[in-house]
Amino acid sequence: MFSCRVRVRTRKPWNTWVNWNDRLGGGPVLNVRSGTVEIVAPQGMLLESRQFEFPGHQATIRRQRIGWAGIPIGKRDSIRLTLDDGMEFALTPESTFAEAWEALLAAGAGPE
Numbered sequence: 001m002f003s004c005r006v007r008v009r010t011r012k013p014w015n016t017w018v019n020w021n022d023r024l025g026g027g028p029v030l031n032v033r034s035g036t037v038e039i040v041a042p043q044g045m046l047l048e049s050r051q052f053e054f055p056g057h058q059a060t061i062r063r064q065r066i067g068w069a070g071i072p073i074g075k076r077d078s079i080r081l082t083l084d085d086g087m088e089f090a091l092t093p094e095s096t097f098a099e100a101w102e103a104l105l106a107a108g109a110g111p112e
Helices: 098-108
Strands: 004-010 017-018 027-033 036-041 051-054 059-066 074-085 088-093
Touching: 004 036, 004 098, 017 059, 027 098, 059 098, 074 098
Parallel strands: none
Antiparallel strands: 004 017, 004 027, 004 088, 027 036, 036 051, 059 074, 074 088
């Protein structure tokens, strides 16, 4: 199993990236198990938590530099993860980028 804290952005239908709060509840975490990927963000007592879990083979990944809200400001090396249903995440691991990339590949995510 691979697990690390990540900065997470999700892509909205109007084509804008939206940042998840990285402070509440300890911040978002990427958990990768054999064949399964989970992105979870405990948001604390008053706010709703977020949890996405899906089979790794339903995702494609690529490396991309993505900025705050999709603009050039604050660009970070990210793993852009796209699910078969069109949901998109930009993940910036706090551990090494290569470890997260390899874990996602091992779980079945295909490179784009």
